[in-house]
Amino acid sequence: MRRGGLLRVLVAGLVLVAGLALPVAVSQPALAVPPGTYAFVTNILDDSVSVIQTSDNTVIDTIPVGDAPVAVAITPDGAFVYVTNSLGDSVSVIQTSDNTVIDTIPAGDGPVAVAITPDGAFVYVTNSLGDSVSVIQTSDNTVIDTIPVGDTPRGVAITPDGALLYVTNVSGNSVSVIQTSDNTVIDTIPVGDGPLGVAVTPDGAFVYVAGIVADSVSVIQTSDNTVIDTIPAGDGPLEVAVTPDGAFVYVTNAVGDSVSVIQTSDNTVIDTIPVGTNPQGVAVTPDGAFVYVANLVNNSVSVIQTSDNTVVDTIPVGTDPVGVAIGVVPEPTTPALKLTKLTTGEKFVRGRQGTYALTVTNTGDGPTDGSAVTVTDVLPDGLTPVSFSGSGWACTLTPLSCTRSDILAPGADYPSLTLAVKIDENAPKQVTNTATVTGGGTTAISTATHTTTIVDKKQQPKPPHHDRPGHGKPGHDKPGQGHLPGPR
Secondary structure: OOHHHHHHHHHHHOOOOOOOOOOOOOOOOOOOOOOEEEEEEEEOOOOEEEEEEOOOOEEEEEEEOOOOEEEEEEOOOOOEEEEEEOOOOEEEEEEOOOOEEEEEEEOOOOEEEEEEOOOOOEEEEEEOOOOEEEEEEOOOOEEEEEEEOOOOEEEEEEOOOOOEEEEEEOOOOEEEEEEOOOOEEEEEEEOOOOEEEEEEOOOOOEEEEEEOOOOEEEEEEOOOOEEEEEEEOOOOEEEEEEOOOOOEEEEEEOOOOEEEEEEOOOOEEEEEEEOOOOEEEEEEOOOOOEEEEEEOOOOEEEEEEOOOOEEEEEEEOOOOEEEEEEEEEOOOOOOOEEEEEEEOOOEEEOOOEEEEEEEEEEOOOOOOOOOOEEEEEEOOOOEEEEEEEOOOOEEEOOOOEEEEOOOOOOOOEOOOEEEEEEEOOOOOOEEEEEEEEEEOOOOOOEEEEEEEEEEOOOOOOOOOHHHOOOOOOOOOOOOOOOOOOOOO
16 A cells, blocks of 8 residues: 555554644533434544434534544443543543533543443553553443553454453554453454454454555454454555444445445455545444444545445534444433322321331432432421431431432332421321422422321220229128129
8 A cells, every 4th residue: 555645544543643733622512412323423633523413414513522532432322422532541421411521531541442341331442552451440430450452552342242352453463352351361363464443243253353554354253263364455444344234344445535345244345435535434323224434534424325335425524533433322311209208107196206207219210310319398387306317318307308319220219218206285186298309310399298187195094993992802792892782
């Protein structure tokens, strides 16, 4: 291939762009994103991510991220997007419900590629200048491990069962195989020169690796990690993507300004599709109907219709688009808290104590968000609080309330609260107690009321005849003792 073209590709593909003055993306107000299929495209010179709505191929949002974003990956549930910032040595986390950056995670030196495990629990990031892979735990977005790999790691892909990770080492002309159970390298596979992009077939049987210097694609058999085929591609093959049915592999040829289509049944190139100038990242829609290709020089994304492999649309995006990933943003889920209030007895008795039991249930389709959940009770006249408590709750008598912040899953209950009250001697015959629950990410207030009847203390009855003094004493039943004959 041409040396000048290779240099341009490596500048974009490996992100060796230190010293460039990059423009700053302007933040926009966060808006709710409707459910649907979206393509997320990194713009390396804009420090941004363009969000394309695939239903009409319009850019609906531009998200500012870190310095020189390269690769992008979406969690399996579509809730979050992870973006590698190659010059910022970090990973931005985007929340897809409103397309806002909710976290920035420090990574290794020169992070470029990213892949997420099928269960969404871990994110693997290749650090091209650190010769390592960072492992991020998604539950708290912390780096829990750093794995040494080959020379200049670039691409990364995970098998569908999540057991193995394949990492291309550009300068080492090899692929490192990482066992995710303990994050150790268990194999190193020689491949064609300049391996960059990598993808695994949906059945996990094969791995396709684009060799930018070799102008070919290596096919690795995962059962024994051997190269079983080498497929000639276009000029400067850079990235690869496999269709959901595993029938075809799409390869961007960065110098040839085209996309090669490989038929996996016999590993032959069946088509070559002209696209924009210097195509980079490539991704397939979940239904397999379309392929999206980022064109670096044209600042655009080409949309290929897979039924006939023709370009059906070209979408303007930010400056120097590099990476692309496609995912389904789900219908937003929200918590809904319901408060139930009962008394432990049918009636309250004046001058004594009574108790209420209060239970908070999440009846929504989403968990609470970790913000404070507060139960507040306002007692009616005639009742005075004695105690308010429940496992995991922090309660006070003034004001009469309890709070907690742990996340409550849909359909689950918090431990019940017990409110003990003293019933005044002059309490009315009937009282209605009202309590509310708020917070946890809910917008509505749930109110629970309970009406209770109040009765007087029962008067102590006179002791029965046989319990009266003198009854049962000796002589009680003798004449003149105890009962006398005749009317009483």
